[in-house]
Amino acid sequence: MNRTPVMSRRTLLRGMGALMALPLLDVMRPRTARAATPAPRRFVAFYTPCGIHMPKWTPGGEGAEWSLTPTLASLAPVKGDVLVLSGLDNLPGRPDGDGHHAAATAAFLSCVKARKTEGTNIRTGISMDQVLANAVGKATRYPSLELGIDQGKGIGNCDSGYACPYANNIAWAGPSTPVPKETKPRAAFERLFADFDPGVTQEELAKRKAYGLSIIDAVRDDAKALQGKLGTTDRRKLDEYFTGVRELELRVNAMDGAGPACGAVTAPADTEDVREKTKAMLDLIVLAFQCDLTRTCTFMLGNARSQRVYSFLGLSGEHHAYSHHQRAQANYDALVKIDKWEVEQFSYLLQRMKGVQEEGGTLLDHSAVYFSSEIADGNMHEHKNLPILLAGRAGGAIAPGRHIRYQGQPLANLYIALLNMLGVPTTTFGDDGTGPLPGLGA
Amino acid sequence: MGLAAAVVLTASCNGSPPRARVLPGPDAPGPVDPQDAQCRSKARDPGRVTLHRLNRAEYDNTVRDLLGDTGSPARDFPPDDHGFGFDNNADVLSMSPLLMEKYSHAAQALVEAAWARGAFGACVLDPAQPEPCARELLKTFARRAWRRPVTNEEVERLVAFVTLARQHGDAPEVGVKLALRSVLVSPHFLFRVELDPAPASTAPHPVSDLELASRLSYFLWSSMPDEALLQVAEGGHLHEPEVLEAQVRRMLADPRARALVDNFAGQWLYTRALDSAQPVSRYGFDEPLREAMRQEMQLVFQEFVTGDHRLKDLLDAPFTYVNDRLAAHYGLPRPGTPAMTRVELTGHPERAGLFGKGSLLTVTANPDRTSPVKRGVWVLEQLLCKAPPPPPPDAGGLAPAVDPTLNIKARMAEHRANPGCSGCHTLMDPLGFGMENFDPVGRWRTKEEGGATVDSSGELPGGKTFQGIVEMRAVVKQDPDLSACMTRHLLTYALGRGAEEEDRCTVRDISQQAEARGGRLTDYILAIVRSDAFLRRRGEAEGPKP
Numbered sequence: 001m002n003r004t005p006v007m008s009r010r011t012l013l014r015g016m017g018a019l020m021a022l023p024l025l026d027v028m029r030p031r032t033a034r035a036a037t038p039a040p041r042r043f044v045a046f047y048t049p050c051g052i053h054m055p056k057w058t059p060g061g062e063g064a065e066w067s068l069t070p071t072l073a074s075l076a077p078v079k080g081d082v083l084v085l086s087g088l089d090n091l092p093g094r095p096d097g098d099g100h101h102a103a104a105t106a107a108f109l110s111c112v113k114a115r116k117t118e119g120t121n122i123r124t125g126i127s128m129d130q131v132l133a134n135a136v137g138k139a140t141r142y143p144s145l146e147l148g149i150d151q152g153k154g155i156g157n158c159d160s161g162y163a164c165p166y167a168n169n170i171a172w173a174g175p176s177t178p179v180p181k182e183t184k185p186r187a188a189f190e191r192l193f194a195d196f197d198p199g200v201t202q203e204e205l206a207k208r209k210a211y212g213l214s215i216i217d218a219v220r221d222d223a224k225a226l227q228g229k230l231g232t233t234d235r236r237k238l239d240e241y242f243t244g245v246r247e248l249e250l251r252v253n254a255m256d257g258a259g260p261a262c263g264a265v266t267a268p269a270d271t272e273d274v275r276e277k278t279k280a281m282l283d284l285i286v287l288a289f290q291c292d293l294t295r296t297c298t299f300m301l302g303n304a305r306s307q308r309v310y311s312f313l314g315l316s317g318e319h320h321a322y323s324h325h326q327r328a329q330a331n332y333d334a335l336v337k338i339d340k341w342e343v344e345q346f347s348y349l350l351q352r353m354k355g356v357q358e359e360g361g362t363l364l365d366h367s368a369v370y371f372s373s374e375i376a377d378g379n380m381h382e383h384k385n386l387p388i389l390l391a392g393r394a395g396g397a398i399a400p401g402r403h404i405r406y407q408g409q410p411l412a413n414l415y416i417a418l419l420n421m422l423g424v425p426t427t428t429f430g431d432d433g434t435g436p437l438p439g440l441g442a
Numbered sequence: 443m444g445l446a447a448a449v450v451l452t453a454s455c456n457g458s459p460p461r462a463r464v465l466p467g468p469d470a471p472g473p474v475d476p477q478d479a480q481c482r483s484k485a486r487d488p489g490r491v492t493l494h495r496l497n498r499a500e501y502d503n504t505v506r507d508l509l510g511d512t513g514s515p516a517r518d519f520p521p522d523d524h525g526f527g528f529d530n531n532a533d534v535l536s537m538s539p540l541l542m543e544k545y546s547h548a549a550q551a552l553v554e555a556a557w558a559r560g561a562f563g564a565c566v567l568d569p570a571q572p573e574p575c576a577r578e579l580l581k582t583f584a585r586r587a588w589r590r591p592v593t594n595e596e597v598e599r600l601v602a603f604v605t606l607a608r609q610h611g612d613a614p615e616v617g618v619k620l621a622l623r624s625v626l627v628s629p630h631f632l633f634r635v636e637l638d639p640a641p642a643s644t645a646p647h648p649v650s651d652l653e654l655a656s657r658l659s660y661f662l663w664s665s666m667p668d669e670a671l672l673q674v675a676e677g678g679h680l681h682e683p684e685v686l687e688a689q690v691r692r693m694l695a696d697p698r699a700r701a702l703v704d705n706f707a708g709q710w711l712y713t714r715a716l717d718s719a720q721p722v723s724r725y726g727f728d729e730p731l732r733e734a735m736r737q738e739m740q741l742v743f744q745e746f747v748t749g750d751h752r753l754k755d756l757l758d759a760p761f762t763y764v765n766d767r768l769a770a771h772y773g774l775p776r777p778g779t780p781a782m783t784r785v786e787l788t789g790h791p792e793r794a795g796l797f798g799k800g801s802l803l804t805v806t807a808n809p810d811r812t813s814p815v816k817r818g819v820w821v822l823e824q825l826l827c828k829a830p831p832p833p834p835p836d837a838g839g840l841a842p843a844v845d846p847t848l849n850i851k852a853r854m855a856e857h858r859a860n861p862g863c864s865g866c867h868t869l870m871d872p873l874g875f876g877m878e879n880f881d882p883v884g885r886w887r888t889k890e891e892g893g894a895t896v897d898s899s900g901e902l903p904g905g906k907t908f909q910g911i912v913e914m915r916a917v918v919k920q921d922p923d924l925s926a927c928m929t930r931h932l933l934t935y936a937l938g939r940g941a942e943e944e945d946r947c948t949v950r951d952i953s954q955q956a957e958a959r960g961g962r963l964t965d966y967i968l969a970i971v972r973s974d975a976f977l978r979r980r981g982e983a984e985g986p987k988p
Contacts, residue, residue: 097831098831117525118525118526118527118940119525119526119531119533119534119939119940120533120939120940120942121533122525122533122534146540151521152521152522152523152524152529155527155708155709155714155715155805156527156712156715156823157526157527158524160831163523163524163525163534164523164524165523165525165534165536168521168523169523173538177536177538178523178538179538179539179540180520180521180523180536180538180540181520182520182540183520183521184518187518191540191543207610207612210606210610211606211610214603214606215546215620215623218600218628219624219627221599222630226629226630226635229637230493230637231490231641231642231982231984232641232642232982233490233492233493233982234493234641237492237493237495237536237537237633238493238629240536240537241537241542241629241632243537243538243539244538244539244541244542245542247539247543248542248546251543309720309809311722316722316809316810317808317809317810318809321808
């Protein structure tokens with residue numbers, strides 16, 4: 001808990017200012033990382049809002065014989081590392097009445113139909129990244145990492161009677177517990193590296209832990225005393241508090257003078273330029289994996305129903321407005337520009353991961369990197385034939401470089417397959433998952 | 443205005459086309475609400491509010507009032523979600539490991555900084571016998587932070603941190619600071635705790651005076667109760683109507699009531715969305731203009747918090763605040779200063795009230811053109827609480843202009859021609875047309891960008907017509923649902939929970955009482971504070987076990 005070391009790595013980084021790359025300090029390598037151990041498997045979910053203009057997305061050809069479409073053109077350097085999966089549906093994303101964006105975003109990783117409410121008793125399902133985090137997250141400092149670009153919309157209703165948590169979160173720790181995302185690169189960076197303090201003595205470290213744990217004990221006692229006096233819903237809120245306290249405790253217990261084993265570390269600057277911010281966040285994902293601080297990460301390039309104006313693409317309207325294209329060519333053109341930019345960001349992430357050599361292959365080889373949107377066509381709000389990319393080899397479980405056409409299989413089955421290959425044996429997931437999606441492996 | 447009869451807008455655009463009722467003149471008896479009898483007889487369900495985590499604004503204001511820290515530490519917290527239009531909705535204010543980490547960091551930094559400032563009281567920690575001073579200091583602090591008296595047992599547990607520090611060879615102040623940190627990450631600080639004597643019983647009961655004090659202070663100040671309020675509550679007098687009213691009036695006169703402007707009005711009137719508005723460059727929108735527009739809305743609303751205006755006059759209040767930049771933007775005489783200055787709108791009736799405010803006009807436009815639909819929906823949703831349902835699939839934005847010389851109204855004729863769209867659009871579009879003389883950043887215009895003459899006339903469901911913004915807003919102001927709708931938004935914010943169908947009679951009572959007492963914002967606030975929904979709560983029946 002004590003984060004005021006004399007000369008911590010964090011202080012050092014702060015003093016040196018933004019975008020100052022540091023050389024790898026040997027003292028920051030954990031002892032265990034020096035031995036050659038097999039690289040862990042990692043997972044990233046990359047969410048982009050408002051659907052994709054599918055005619056310019058879907059590749060011609062099938063199997064290994066497929067060609068990049070205009071929207072996918074930027075994947076050329078990593079084409080052999082990517083699977084394009086056509087024909088998967090997420091029918092639990094369909095709302096009651098309207099509210100397609102929020103309902104489908106809530107179901108994006110949960111495949112559970114969200115209860116329609118503006119804020120009373122919200123409910124969807126646990127998301128697959130959190131299932132994964134629960135299973136494998138104990139091995140790392142952070143069970144999972146949630147990053148995004150946009151804060152909440154700030155006013156009005158989020159989507160036709162669906163509460164904002166549905167629209168602003170894809171990670172759900174439980175049916176009623178969204179896991180908020182960090183939207184500031186600098187804060188995300190500091191969180192990842194806050195606890196490392198190479199200058200600290202073992203004695204001092206022990207004291208910090210004891211103090212930190214005693215505060216945790218005290219507040220846990222406070223919460224326990226309250227627990228018995230509360231009704232069902234309030235107890236559920238307090239359960240979220242207990243979870244937070246428990247994770248804080250893990251963090252204090254894991255406090256260590258030594259730092260992670262990583263390459264040159266860059267502290268990003270905070271910026272509101274979406275291009276720089278996106279790059280910074282994607283760099284952080286790579287860094288967090290490289291340093292083995294977490295193995296599971298979700299990233300939201302925007303919130304559901306995004307109204308971002310892509311002025312740097314020469315566009316003046318809002319993304320969501322364009323997505324209601326009304327079959328107008330001008331709107332199609334705008335959407336394709338946005339889609340291409342989104343895929344470029346994904347391609348950047350893949351290329352960065354491919355650039356990191358680990359024991360037995362690249363970081364990308366050891367990962368499963370998933371890209372999609374909550375819907376397909378934004379005008380029709382289609383929950384079928386979603387735009388899906390799956391990159392990396394997941395340590396050999398995936399055979400990429402192909403375009404696979406499915407016939408309406410549930411998206412949940414893809415998640416079952418991914419969970420299986422990432423070390424979580426399960427045969428069901430969400431409302432409609434029945435078994436692992438076939439065909440992904442060699 | 444001379445409208446002989448007000449047109450009542452109805453929201454039944456789903457299925458049957460909207461209808462309008464024409465009200466009789468003001469002297470005739472009001473329309474008979476078939477549910478009136480039900481409201482007269484039915485006991486009010488006060489509802490229940492979920493354990494309420496402080497949101498970012500509440501956290502910042504609370505540590506400001508508690509520790510004098512104005513550094514806005516919550517700026518670095520993950521954003522709060524919102525429900526029912528407000529980010530103080532207890533049901534969606536969740537707690538997460540990330541947030542818990544931030545609280546822990548913030549508590550440490552806050553305590554260190556406040557300790558260095560000497561913010562924790564006058565006694566001196568005697569190294570030989572630090573406990574008496576530590577006890578006094580921690581008791582005082584925990585009472586304020588937890589917004590209630592603390593038990594001796596709680597105080598002793600806090601004082602035990604001094605012993606812990608001693609065991610590790612540290613000075614007493616190290617222990618006291620640990621205790622202070624624990625106070626700030628305790629659920630008693632981070633949550634507004636309200637207890638039911640029987641959590642599984644749905645029988646209503648009054649909230650305690652201390653709980654009421656927090657309800658009041660977080661409603662009016664988005665912050666903790668101050669010493670005066672806490673003392674009244676501890677004395678057991680706060681539920682007395684005269685005492686309660688006196689506290690409300692005192693609190694509204696306090697600068698902290700500015701929170702109502704920032705947090706309630708900022709969300710109700712969409713002022714907050716101004717931060718992210720990105721009008722295209724040809725409109726010359728820039729940061730000074732954004733700031734002037736924001737301040738204009740804040741200053742106008744502030745007058746409604748403290749002044750003698752009727753709340754309904756928000757729609758056409760004949761004054762505003764401008765600086766030179768904003769005045770030029772509006773086509774008003776410049777006050778001759780970059781500072782925001784109060785001006786009368788004599789001779790400029792189009793600028794009066796909400797509909798003439800650049801802030802609202804900008805956030806309800808698209809970046810590159812006006813949107814009569816967005817503007818119409820805003821009026822229906824935020825002022826009349828009868829928002830139409832969103833468009834069906836395959837409906838959507840306006841097709842690109844085929845003929846740029848046509849005005850937007852002509853281009854939107856399809857909305858009314860298409861049977862699948864006309865139901866809702868005959869309700870939404872006319873209200874937006876009435877605002878068409880304002881461009882996407884709120885400048886007055888008589889020509890559209892394509893050169894067509896602006897047509898700001900509209901025909902409401904039922905055949906009533908109006909010409910321009912002045913007549914349009916008069917129709918809205920006379921809508922009998924306006925008062926109840928304003929009540930509903932304010933009550934939602936006041937309670938931190940959605941005002942739903944079960945609250946219909948409560949909403950009706952409050953708006954009637956408030957209007958009967960003069961219809962000022964203060965009257966609405968007092969009527970809310972006196973309502974069962976604010977003074978009482980109930981538990982919830984045990985749900986089925988998962």
